[in-house]
Amino acid sequence: MAKIKIVCVVGARPNFMKIAPIMAQLNKPDSKFEPFLVHTGQHYDADMKHRFFDQLGIPEPDMDLGVGSGTHGEQTAEIMKRFEPVLEQQQPAAILVVGDVNSTIACALVAVKKNIKVIHVEAGLRSYDRAMPEEINRVLTDQISDLLFTTERQAHDNLQREGIAAERVHFVGNVMIDTLLGHVKRAVPLQQTLSGLAQSEQFFSDKGFALLTLHRPSNVDNRETLERLLSVVAEISEQLPVIFPVHPRTASRMAQFSLAALIDTPRICRLAPLGYLELLGAMSKAKLVLTDSGGIQEETTALGVPCITLRENTERPITVTQGTNVIVGTDADKIRRAVDDVLTSGGKAGRIPEYWDGKAAARIVAVLEERL
Numbered sequence: 001m002a003k004i005k006i007v008c009v010v011g012a013r014p015n016f017m018k019i020a021p022i023m024a025q026l027n028k029p030d031s032k033f034e035p036f037l038v039h040t041g042q043h044y045d046a047d048m049k050h051r052f053f054d055q056l057g058i059p060e061p062d063m064d065l066g067v068g069s070g071t072h073g074e075q076t077a078e079i080m081k082r083f084e085p086v087l088e089q090q091q092p093a094a095i096l097v098v099g100d101v102n103s104t105i106a107c108a109l110v111a112v113k114k115n116i117k118v119i120h121v122e123a124g125l126r127s128y129d130r131a132m133p134e135e136i137n138r139v140l141t142d143q144i145s146d147l148l149f150t151t152e153r154q155a156h157d158n159l160q161r162e163g164i165a166a167e168r169v170h171f172v173g174n175v176m177i178d179t180l181l182g183h184v185k186r187a188v189p190l191q192q193t194l195s196g197l198a199q200s201e202q203f204f205s206d207k208g209f210a211l212l213t214l215h216r217p218s219n220v221d222n223r224e225t226l227e228r229l230l231s232v233v234a235e236i237s238e239q240l241p242v243i244f245p246v247h248p249r250t251a252s253r254m255a256q257f258s259l260a261a262l263i264d265t266p267r268i269c270r271l272a273p274l275g276y277l278e279l280l281g282a283m284s285k286a287k288l289v290l291t292d293s294g295g296i297q298e299e300t301t302a303l304g305v306p307c308i309t310l311r312e313n314t315e316r317p318i319t320v321t322q323g324t325n326v327i328v329g330t331d332a333d334k335i336r337r338a339v340d341d342v343l344t345s346g347g348k349a350g351r352i353p354e355y356w357d358g359k360a361a362a363r364i365v366a367v368l369e370e371r372l
Contacts, residue, residue: 009096125151147170171355172360245279325348
């Protein structure tokens with residue numbers, strides 16, 4: 001019996017952790033499916049891509065479109081242009097897209113115009129902030145998807161309000177947590193990541209350390225906002241040393257705005273971007289995490305690590321209502337109070353949300369077997 005071909009799409013670093021467990025399930029010997037993996041090249045750091053693919057056991061892409069950088073419009077258009085011939089050549093029964101990056105909406109648009117089914121993993125998440133490009137990508141991808149897989153039950157309410165038929169929606173849990181639970185024992189110890197750094201010893205004291213990640217344009221592209229965030233991080237470092245893997249966009253803006261001196265202190269350890277296992281090793285041992293990343297909000301909830309989110313909203317509300325996450329925006333006083341709460345009382349305890357159990361990808365494939 002011929003296997004059912006599904007073209008699976010990744011485009012950016014957040015996609016890698018989501019696609020890994022799905023590819024593992026689709027590639028099982030008894031699978032009914034033949035996956036064809038396409039990397040659009042939306043994030044184009046070759047070394048980082050290879051590190052993630054190797055660490056997560058993702059097979060090399062069957063095709064790399066090599067799109068690279070550009071404005072949102074340029075990048076989306078270029079992905080569409082390069083992806084259409086792939087579908088013409090492969091003639092899949094469906095395409096599977098994950099998350100909310102430009103590759104997600106671009107490839108979904110091409111597929112639906114060619115009458116190819118669209119499967120969206122991580123559907124229904126909403127920040128209700130239309131100024132976020134990712135929010136537009138989420139809403140539009142869900143509207144044109146045939147099968148929508150959700151990470152939390154509230155997502156179903158969002159989709160219902162937007163007129164999406166309930167029979168298209170399936171609550172399966174969080175594939176990001178599949179990856180986390182499958183790799184946490186392989187996480188690279190922090191001592192190894194910081195090996196050879198003169199200031200490393202302070203990160204292994206009883207007081208612990210904070211982990212900072214910062215990359216969203218709304219935080220780093222505005223000089224005043226970035227200056228305010230870096231200044232309060234420098235203050236926090238006096239209480240708790242900070243590990244700061246610096247995103248390329250953030251590094252560029254710090255240089256452009258001449259702000260690097262604000263965090264030029266031995267109490268802040270600036271690193272190049274970390275691989276998945278290195279970041280997981282640091283996150284799992286952190287006293288608290290300061291971030292503007294959606295995925296890290298979920299991972300800290302799964303790990304039980306207090307998370308302080310440097311955004312005005314979140315598309316992952318379950319990390320606040322059930323998890324360890326606190327939303328503080330970029331207000332320095334709110335950030336200070338949230339850090340003080342963790343240092344004095346341990347912060348939010350939280351609990352693991354429903355179906356965040358490492359079996360989401362298996363549930364997805366079970367639905368695909370029934371529906372495709």
